[in-house]
Amino acid sequence: MEIRPILSALRRHRLATLLIALEIALACAVLCNACFLIIAREQRTKLNSGVDERSLAFVKVTGFDDAAARDLNARMLSGLGSIAGVQSASAINTVPFGQNAGTVGMSLDPAMKHINAVVDIYLGGPGSFRALGVKLVAGRLPQADDYAPIENYFPKDAQIWVTRSLADHLWPGENPLGKDFYCFGPFRYRVAGVLDHLAIAMPGSRGPYSVDWSVFIPVQPGPFLTGSYLVRAAPGDIQRVMRDARAVVAKVAPDVVFDSDESGTLSDLRHTYFQNDRAMARVLIGVIVALLLVTALGIVGLASFWVQQRRKQIGIRRAIGATRGDILRYFQTENFLIVSMGIVLGVILAYALNLVLMKAYEVTHLPLGYLLASAIVLWLLGQLAVLGPALRAAAVPPVVATRSV
Amino acid sequence: MFGYYLDLAVHSLKRNKVLTGLMVLAIAMGIGASMTTLTVLHVLSGDPLPGRSGSLYTPQIDPLDLNNYAPGVEPPDQLSWIDGNYLLKAKRATRQALMTEGMVPLQPAQPSIDPFHAVALYTTADFFPMFGVPFQYGNGWGNADDDAKARVVVISAKLNDKLFGGKNSVGKELRLQEKAFRIIGVLGDWHPQPHFYQLYMGSYADDEDIFVPFFTSRDLHMEHDGSTDCWGNSGGDPNNLEHVNCTWLQFWVQLDTPQAVAAYKSFLVNYSQEQHDNGRFARSPNVRLRNVMQWLDYQQVVPSDTRLQAWLAISFLVVCLVNTVGLMLAKFMRRAGELSVRRALGASQRALFGQLLMESGIVGCVGGVAGLLLALLGLWLVRQQPADYAKIAHMDASMLVVTFALSICASLLAGLLPAWRACRVTPALQLKAN
Numbered sequence: 001m002e003i004r005p006i007l008s009a010l011r012r013h014r015l016a017t018l019l020i021a022l023e024i025a026l027a028c029a030v031l032c033n034a035c036f037l038i039i040a041r042e043q044r045t046k047l048n049s050g051v052d053e054r055s056l057a058f059v060k061v062t063g064f065d066d067a068a069a070r071d072l073n074a075r076m077l078s079g080l081g082s083i084a085g086v087q088s089a090s091a092i093n094t095v096p097f098g099q100n101a102g103t104v105g106m107s108l109d110p111a112m113k114h115i116n117a118v119v120d121i122y123l124g125g126p127g128s129f130r131a132l133g134v135k136l137v138a139g140r141l142p143q144a145d146d147y148a149p150i151e152n153y154f155p156k157d158a159q160i161w162v163t164r165s166l167a168d169h170l171w172p173g174e175n176p177l178g179k180d181f182y183c184f185g186p187f188r189y190r191v192a193g194v195l196d197h198l199a200i201a202m203p204g205s206r207g208p209y210s211v212d213w214s215v216f217i218p219v220q221p222g223p224f225l226t227g228s229y230l231v232r233a234a235p236g237d238i239q240r241v242m243r244d245a246r247a248v249v250a251k252v253a254p255d256v257v258f259d260s261d262e263s264g265t266l267s268d269l270r271h272t273y274f275q276n277d278r279a280m281a282r283v284l285i286g287v288i289v290a291l292l293l294v295t296a297l298g299i300v301g302l303a304s305f306w307v308q309q310r311r312k313q314i315g316i317r318r319a320i321g322a323t324r325g326d327i328l329r330y331f332q333t334e335n336f337l338i339v340s341m342g343i344v345l346g347v348i349l350a351y352a353l354n355l356v357l358m359k360a361y362e363v364t365h366l367p368l369g370y371l372l373a374s375a376i377v378l379w380l381l382g383q384l385a386v387l388g389p390a391l392r393a394a395a396v397p398p399v400v401a402t403r404s405v
Numbered sequence: 406m407f408g409y410y411l412d413l414a415v416h417s418l419k420r421n422k423v424l425t426g427l428m429v430l431a432i433a434m435g436i437g438a439s440m441t442t443l444t445v446l447h448v449l450s451g452d453p454l455p456g457r458s459g460s461l462y463t464p465q466i467d468p469l470d471l472n473n474y475a476p477g478v479e480p481p482d483q484l485s486w487i488d489g490n491y492l493l494k495a496k497r498a499t500r501q502a503l504m505t506e507g508m509v510p511l512q513p514a515q516p517s518i519d520p521f522h523a524v525a526l527y528t529t530a531d532f533f534p535m536f537g538v539p540f541q542y543g544n545g546w547g548n549a550d551d552d553a554k555a556r557v558v559v560i561s562a563k564l565n566d567k568l569f570g571g572k573n574s575v576g577k578e579l580r581l582q583e584k585a586f587r588i589i590g591v592l593g594d595w596h597p598q599p600h601f602y603q604l605y606m607g608s609y610a611d612d613e614d615i616f617v618p619f620f621t622s623r624d625l626h627m628e629h630d631g632s633t634d635c636w637g638n639s640g641g642d643p644n645n646l647e648h649v650n651c652t653w654l655q656f657w658v659q660l661d662t663p664q665a666v667a668a669y670k671s672f673l674v675n676y677s678q679e680q681h682d683n684g685r686f687a688r689s690p691n692v693r694l695r696n697v698m699q700w701l702d703y704q705q706v707v708p709s710d711t712r713l714q715a716w717l718a719i720s721f722l723v724v725c726l727v728n729t730v731g732l733m734l735a736k737f738m739r740r741a742g743e744l745s746v747r748r749a750l751g752a753s754q755r756a757l758f759g760q761l762l763m764e765s766g767i768v769g770c771v772g773g774v775a776g777l778l779l780a781l782l783g784l785w786l787v788r789q790q791p792a793d794y795a796k797i798a799h800m801d802a803s804m805l806v807v808t809f810a811l812s813i814c815a816s817l818l819a820g821l822l823p824a825w826r827a828c829r830v831t832p833a834l835q836l837k838a839n
Contacts, residue, residue: 015734015822015826016731016734016735019727019730019731019734020731022727023724023727023728023731026720026723026724026727027724029720030717030720030721030724034717037713062508062510062522062628063510063520063522063582112472113472114472114473115472115473184635255520257510257520257521257522259522272791275791275792276710276790276791276792279790279791279792280710280713280714283714283717284717287438287717287718287721290434290438290721291721291724293434294430294431294434294435294721294724294725294728295724295728297427297430297431297728298427298431298727298728298731298732300427301424301427301728301731301732301735302731302732302734302735304424304735305424305735305736305738305739306735308739309738309739360709360712360713361709361713
């Protein structure tokens with residue numbers, strides 16, 4: 001295929017060529033970044049919470065006096081435990097995808113001069129560690145005498161279990177077992193085990209690095225840990241158990257209020273938690289589809305105009321021996337060249353847009369793969385859009401050359 | 406002349422329906438997408454109390470210790486018990502109200518309604534006159550009720566509908582947390598969005614069900630929800646919030662003149678200096694005094710997703726415009742023959758330019774109408790979204806005008822370059838070629 005005649009023809013239509021290339025460039029920039037954002041959202045919803053979500057449910061009640069805490073805990077735990085199919089019921093302050101409960105700034109220095117990390121502390125009563133199904137990667141399981149009394153929101157001195165990502169952040173390259181950290185100055189905690197994963201209650205709310213910065217402390221339920229429970233059952237039973245739980249609560253503790261917003265199976269809580277991300281991904285997909293459609297329509301429009309404008313020239317080429325295939329390929333090659341120009345410009349624009357997004361949102365550098373993928377999509381789109389007008393051009397009979405108008 | 410151009414333009418647009426249709430579609434889609442997102446942005450960044458918000462301020466002072474301190478650091482968003490009470494009692498502003506939120510178990514007298522949690526705002530007497538809260542029945546409480554820790558309550562219109570079928574319930578009893586309260590007022594239609602005075606329950610949260618005198622709520626140990634930010638070694642015992650180093654209160658003041666604002670700011674500085682000298686504040690005076698709109702801006706209440714969507718839609722509009730420029734160029738250049746005949750017959754370049762722009766304008770008008778329909782559809786889709794702001798996304802008159810203005814401007818802009826190119830035809834050359 002001769003490219004020189006195409007280029008010299010395009011030089012005579014600089015403005016129209018530039019417009020299509022510009023449109024492709026803009027489409028390329030938006031396409032790359034929108035896809036990148038969609039994938040980022042998608043990955044967020046795939047987050048590994050580290051717990052057996054399919055077998056767990058969280059039950060929260062409110063509206064009781066602190067004085068009645070011990071009694072309420074006993075009634076609730078035995079009531080929830082008696083539901084058919086429940087494997088265990090235990091007290092816990094919150095769960096992944098629940099509400100923020102024990103968010104604290106912690107320090108490696110007893111004087112608390114510098115906050116090393118803001119973490120979520122899970123306070124779990126007896127049985128909750130096993131029920132969560134978290135994976136222990138180092139250290140030991142909580143023993144009966146690890147369950148510390150809560151003094152003021154948190155225990156004063158306790159054995160704790162931290163996640164691997166938190167341990168790596170606090171003590172990079174060191175063995176975290178037996179290390180100390182401090183909250184509120186006098187509260188001292190010592191690491192007894194390391195967990196593979198345990199997401200914070202609202203993962204992503206404090207940035208992408210801290211999704212797993214959780215601490216588990218075994219505690220004795222009491223006034224500071226009342227009214228929120230973890231229920232474990234087989235995955236097939238959990239929805240029914242959750243429905244039954246409401247009736248059981250009404251029976252064993254008629255004066256408390258069942259908190260419907262915060263209670264639910266962990267799968268449901270997770271679904272609700274990521275609702276906005278999914279909605280945003282849908283919006284982005286809509287924008288991409290509309291963008292590709294408009295770009296394709298623009299190419300169809302301009303290509304049709306060119307074909308009509310060049311009917312006579314096409315006729316002459318046909319008359320002096322060009323085949324239909326030659327004419328078809330001419331328009332296809334022309335489109336390929338214009339789209340390629342657009343893509344070159346688009347790559348620069350895409351990177352510029354990515355830099356702007358990086359300033360305002362939590363996104364990373366745009367990987368090259370996205371540029372390549374959107375280049376391929378745009379090449380295909382261009383070829384598809386130009387096919388109709390090009391076929392019409394190929395159908396121009398040689399006799400047109402002999403007509404005057 | 407205008408009528409003649411209009412006639413010509415309509416005639417010409419009709420001649421090539423596909424190309425015209427494509428242009429209208431491109432403009433409509435661009436306008437539809439941008440207006441949907443811009444309307445959401447407009448609604449979300451709206452003024453919650455038009456006419457009043459300019460004179461409402463929220464003071465911030467800095468009682469924190471020196472950990473993590475750097476000059477210029479923002480003071481905490483909320484006030485501690487000691488500071489909030491001091492500012493309230495000082496009465497240095499025209500009006501002032503201290504407030505925080507919580508959930509209160511409500512035991513309805515009607516056996517048909519189960520007990521539930523009411524969203525409560527615990528506040529002081531000036532809240533109602535300061536924010537211009539309208540009342541359907543009765544009115545708010547006075548300073549005497551605050552001092553006496555009176556068991557009175559103001560309820561929302563929605564709760565009044567739910568419990569009393571919308572009838573005048575003033576004087577009736579309401580049981581909150583097992584205690585009897587007397588209803589003294591029922592709110593009228595009042596839904597400030599964003600929920601500026603209490604952002605911790607969500608920036609576009611539903612309104613409160615009940616309003617309880619602040620000191621009464623502390624007296625009865627009503628639950629406090631929202632953030633409690635503590636420093637030092639005191640911990641944050643929820644039953645002892647009066648004595649701990651925590652900020653957990655919101656405070657708003659009404660300051661009507663710039664002099665009053667300046668005076669209040671220096672009052673805050675003096676207070677901080679005094680507390681610093683006494684050794685209670687470790688940091689040197691660090692105060693802010695923001696009005697409603699500045700506060701909303703500082704708190705970044707508009708979700709970042711919404712901004713992102715608006716930028717996406719605007720870049721989509723730009724793509725649509727470039728597309729329209731290309732299509733118009735095709736359309737106008739195709740008529741080079743016709744245009745050169747008109748030039749040869751004596752039409753000036755300006756006349757041709759005007760006529761071509763008229764065509765672009767018509768495309769803009771039609772595109773605007775179609776875009777408006779698309780935007781209405783888009784807003785309906787937004788309202789189906791789960792976000793808490795979704796339900797308030799509605800088109801208003803100003804955005805309607807903006808839609809058409811944007812659409813016509815966009816299409817005229819898109820027409821400029823092609824029209825200018827088409828007018829520059831050299832009649833003789835073109836006529837000879839044909």
